Structures are given as C-alpha cells and as structure tokens.
Amino acid sequence: MRSRITAAVGAAALAVSAFVPGATASAAPSAPAPPATAVAAPNIPLANVKAHLAQLQSIASSNGGNRAHGRPGFRASIDYVKGKLDAAGYQTSVQSFSYNGATGYNLIADWPGGDTNNTLMTGAHLDSVNAGPGINDNGSGSAGNLEIALAIARESYKPKRHLRFGWWGAEELGLIGSSHYVDTLAAAERSKIKSYLNFDMIGSPNPGYFAYDGDGSSGSGGPAGSAEIERVLRAYFTSINVPVEDTAFDGRSDYGPFIEYGIAAGGLFTGAEGRKTAAQAQKWGGQANVAYDRCYHASCDTSSNINDTALDRNDQAIANAIWTLGGSGDPDPEPGETIYSDDLETDKSWAVNPDGTDTATAGKFERGASQATSYSGTSLQLAAAGGSNALVTGASAGTDAGTNDLDGGKTSAQSAPIALPADAKTLSFAWNFAHLNNSGTDDYFRVRVVGPNGSTTVLDQGGSAANRSGAWQTQTANISAYAGQSIRILVEAADGGTGSLVEAGLDNVKITK
Incomplete structure (x- = not known):
C-alpha cells in the first residue's frame, strides 16, 4: 500500500x-x-x-x-x-x-x-x-x-x-x-x-x-x-x-x-x-x-x-x-447436451460480409429457403438439410444452374456472438460444397471459429478440375479451447479463379458439452 x-x-x-x-x-x-x-x-x-x-x-x-x-x-x-x-x-x-x-x-x-x-x-x-x-x-x-x-x-x-x-x-x-x-x-x-x-x-x-x-x-x-x-x-x-x-x-x-x-x-x-x-x-x-x-x-x-x-x-x-x-450458475448440462443450436429457420443475426472485404458479384451468402439445382447429373445447390432454410450461396434456383451460383470472388457470413459456458466441447454442423470441372484450387469453402484471441479453421474444402456433386455432410470439431469465451462462426466461400460454377451451404449448427 x-x-x-x-x-x-x-x-x-x-x-x-x-x-x-x-x-x-x-x-x-x-x-x-x-x-x-x-x-x-x-x-x-x-x-x-x-x-x-x-x-x-x-x-x-x-x-x-x-x-x-x-x-x-x-x-x-x-x-x-x-x-x-x-x-x-x-x-x-x-x-x-x-x-x-x-x-x-x-x-x-x-x-x-x-x-x-x-x-x-x-x-x-x-x-x-x-x-x-x-x-x-x-x-x-x-x-x-x-x-x-x-x-x-x-x-x-x-x-x-x-x-x-x-x-x-x-x-x-x-x-x-x-x-x-x-x-x-x-x-x-x-x-x-x-x-x-x-x-x-x-x-x-x-x-x-x-x-x-x-x-x-x-x-x-x-x-x-x-x-x-x-x-x-x-x-x-x-x-x-x-x-x-x-x-x-x-x-x-x-x-x-x-x-x-x-x-x-x-x-x-x-x-x-x-x-x-x-x-x-x-x-x-x-x-x-x-x-x-x-x-x-x-x-x-x-x-x-x-x-x-x-x-x-x-x-x-x-x-x-x-x-x-x-452467485451460482445454472445446473450443468448432461454430457452431450446441446447448449447452443441454430437450424437457420429463424434469424439469429448472421452478418454477411462482416469485415467489408467480400468481392463476390453473385451468389453471396444468404439465409433462405434453398432451392435445388443440378447440371448434367451433378447436384449443385441443395435443399436445406432440415426444415426450409439454410445459409447458402444464393438461395433461389434461377433460370439455370449458373444463374445464382457464386461468382466474382469471396463471400462470407458470420454468426452473432455465442457465449460458451466453461464446459463447451463440441461444435457440429451440416455442410455441402459442390462445383463443376471448370473449378480449380482458387475455389474453396471454409468454416472457422473466431475467438477473442485468434481463430481455428474447422473445415477447409478446396476446388478442383472435376465435377463434385453436392451432399449434406456433418462436421464435428473440438472447441474446448474456447470454453468460457465468446466466439463467432465465420463461413467463407470463393469462386476465386476464372469463372466456375460453385455452390456451398451450412445448416444445423450445434454446440454441445
């Protein structure tokens, strides 16, 4: 003193x-x-x-x-x-x-x-x-x-x-x-x-x-x-x-x-x-x-x-x-119990182009009723994994498969802050990424967890010169390193090279103990 x-x-x-x-x-x-x-x-x-x-x-x-x-x-x-x-x-x-x-x-x-x-x-x-x-x-x-x-x-x-x-x-x-x-x-x-x-x-x-x-x-x-x-x-x-x-x-x-x-x-x-x-x-x-x-x-x-x-x-x-x-907190959830979820059916304040650096001219991320598209037997955009809505690169099908696909560069969307309890452990989500054979390594779909002191990439899918048919898949990631912190989920997709036919989507986000 x-x-x-x-x-x-x-x-x-x-x-x-x-x-x-x-x-x-x-x-x-x-x-x-x-x-x-x-x-x-x-x-x-x-x-x-x-x-x-x-x-x-x-x-x-x-x-x-x-x-x-x-x-x-x-x-x-x-x-x-x-x-x-x-x-x-x-x-x-x-x-x-x-x-x-x-x-x-x-x-x-x-x-x-x-x-x-x-x-x-x-x-x-x-x-x-x-x-x-x-x-x-x-x-x-x-x-x-x-x-x-x-x-x-x-x-x-x-x-x-x-x-x-x-x-x-x-x-x-x-x-x-x-x-x-x-x-x-x-x-x-x-x-x-x-x-x-x-x-x-x-x-x-x-x-x-x-x-x-x-x-x-x-x-x-x-x-x-x-x-x-x-x-x-x-x-x-x-x-x-x-x-x-x-x-x-x-x-x-x-x-x-x-x-x-x-x-x-x-x-x-x-x-x-x-x-x-x-x-x-x-x-x-x-x-x-x-x-x-x-x-x-x-x-x-x-x-x-x-x-x-x-x-x-x-x-x-x-x-x-x-x-x-x-004060004492609420009783602990049971192991595996859901402590956060977003099925994209309601607006939970996802922000498109959150840092102002997106360059996409079409197919920007939006939460909406996703309509299926395909080209020569290759499924591209998919209907939502559950319910009606998903976070997708252009929800409407348009007149053909290339009308509302991702064009012109990067599009991104970020969730509102999610306050994780001290026992948060696992992030899971449904995702899909599809492209035709005019794609290349400049195209991608990524999902990151962004915390107060850095970020972690939990999904990273790159394009290639091949037809890739879209299919909803589930990704899980251990996020216990972020327990007790406020995080955001950042989704990014890019048609980064010459014009390619690219689609991506995210649905059914869940965090469990």
Whole structure:
C-alpha cells in the first residue's frame, strides 16, 4: 500500500495513463445486488496462502531483497502467480507499461464462464517498495487472492457473473499499474466491470479489521453499489463475532482508478503505519498505541511480519464475498447436451460480409429457403438439410444452374456472438460444397471459429478440375479451447479463379458439452 505522501507525488509525476481526480464517473452502471441463488464458499487453507507468501519471500531474497517495480523480483513474482493460474485453467495475460524508465507489469486472469457483461473483478498489488520484500504489503492480499482463485478452480465454481482477477504493478509509486489498466480499457469493456474488490495488507501483525466505507456511514462512501459490497464483506465477520470499522475511500490503494469511473468497489484492510487505539485493542486484542504494521515499508516486512489469524479471517471473508456476489450458475448440462443450436429457420443475426472485404458479384451468402439445382447429373445447390432454410450461396434456383451460383470472388457470413459456458466441447454442423470441372484450387469453402484471441479453421474444402456433386455432410470439431469465451462462426466461400460454377451451404449448427 502506498503512503498518502507517496500517492500525491506519484500521481503528480504520472504523465500518461494516469489516475486523474475529477475524471468522468458515469461509464459503469451500479453493481447489481447479489444473485438470490448462491453456494457456500469453501474453506481457504491458511497453509496454502502461507506457502505462496514463502515463495514471494524466496523470490525477494534471491533478487536483492525486494519485489519492486522495475526489479527482477517483481517480474519473478508475476511469473510465479501466472504459472499457478495457468495450471488451474485460467485465461491469463500480462500487460506491460512504462514508468520511471522501467517496464512494469499487470497480470490479468479470467475464470472461464459467467456473464462477461456483468464482471466481478478482484485485485491486489503485487509490488513491494525498494526497502523490503513486502510480505504483508502486499504479499498478503496477493497470496490470498491467488489461493481463492485456485479454490475456484478446485471447486469448479460456475458463477452467474464472470470472474476476473488482477495483480497490479507499481502501486507503491502511485497506483500506476491499476490506473494504466482501467484507463486503457475500451469504454465498452470497462463498463462490463460492475464491481471491484481490493485487498491490500490483510495480515498486519497488530491487526485492525477495516472495510472500505461503501455506504458512506463515516462520510466517504463509494459509487452506487459499493454499500452492498461492504455489507457482504462485513457479513463474514459478523458470523464470527469480529467487529469491523470503516476505512475511507481516500484513493490510497488500487480501487482508486475504478471508483473514478463509477465502478462499485469494496475491500478489506488490517492497517498500516497508523496506531491501534486503546479501544481497538480492547475489542480486537493486540497492542494499543503501537502501529498496526511496525514494518510498514521497511526491510522487516518479511514472512515473520504476518498475523495468521487476521490473514485467515480476511481470506475467508474474501471467498465468502466472491461466492455470494458471483452467485451460482445454472445446473450443468448432461454430457452431450446441446447448449447452443441454430437450424437457420429463424434469424439469429448472421452478418454477411462482416469485415467489408467480400468481392463476390453473385451468389453471396444468404439465409433462405434453398432451392435445388443440378447440371448434367451433378447436384449443385441443395435443399436445406432440415426444415426450409439454410445459409447458402444464393438461395433461389434461377433460370439455370449458373444463374445464382457464386461468382466474382469471396463471400462470407458470420454468426452473432455465442457465449460458451466453461464446459463447451463440441461444435457440429451440416455442410455441402459442390462445383463443376471448370473449378480449380482458387475455389474453396471454409468454416472457422473466431475467438477473442485468434481463430481455428474447422473445415477447409478446396476446388478442383472435376465435377463434385453436392451432399449434406456433418462436421464435428473440438472447441474446448474456447470454453468460457465468446466466439463467432465465420463461413467463407470463393469462386476465386476464372469463372466456375460453385455452390456451398451450412445448416444445423450445434454446440454441445
């Protein structure tokens, strides 16, 4: 956690992608109330969290005693967390930025599934100050969030909301990493983040128990929806009879850039350089008139600078909040059960020429009642594989076989976005491709799955100088690599060489578990 003095200096020094006080705060709607259906959070093993802290301590010890921005210990910390998440099935990405002449990094991890338009994000800064290894500040929040993310994978938790985790760089220099992340998100993507939970210093050795003041009861509330987050975070402590006090939304940690855009936020904190009062010592234990963390921003912020009870309580409170706010998803479909289908009988918003590069002059893809055509015994265009409609290169037969066939180059059509659940496995579809012997290798019919990070060709048929009679066939493809993502199905056909008689069609698209 940055100090208030450091925060002011860091914010003033930042020239690009800065956290700017007074920025517009209307982009994100308020967070919804927790879903009515929720499953209980599992136990988060303290031993596992402590093992992550031991690894962060070892990384610091091997890299000059710290894990600070621009230092090898920070990149090694990113690599350690990323390795654990990758092995657990998260979709991870490392975002780089530059500050003070050094490269910094944010690690973003998405748990596949859930409504990506209603994202619940949880974050913690991973960097330390130069003076020490930063095990409480903020190895504690980073390790706790990591173990909770791993518990999500172990439990195969399928929430209604999409879950995303962030580990931020250069927080100690003025919220640089988190500001860069939020500021550089496209507005449409930023608006999908409805709630942000932040955990910074959750194992202080002389701990207090503080929650960000979401409801403004102490005079500094957060954006709309923050009160509900605070209520859920406090609920766990109520259940174990531990009183909680408010801590202000003063922009001191990585929630600052989120609340500047009106994103509901909340979090927990066990205290930094401030001193525990006598009244607090009376209700929480510990030493009065002594700092919550005597090693704040110091070389002694090591593995021995952690209160296990505070760390364990906060980890459980975080898990409870994520499971409560995330909600439980619908029951899993049975193996092989259909989770998406399109028989082309109704309009599901296929877009023709989606990228504006088509060159075909006739026979462009259209959804319609396909009429059969043939030439000298070679079947070309076919009636739909089922029902009346299909996606075909010119639905009408015309006066002869060559009237509405594909001519002049490429035609393409793309489905509307399809949100795949985490257990999506198989794509299947009916297809046909036909041509006469005036065809060649420049002619083709292809089907691709297009995801957010690339595409996969699942059917590729080329032309040849031979008569090829059309026939509906079924193609299947394993698309589990795209599970939890939003995909589109892209269909392309081409009469690419000299004029050929070419027809293609697609029907009965289905995705199953």
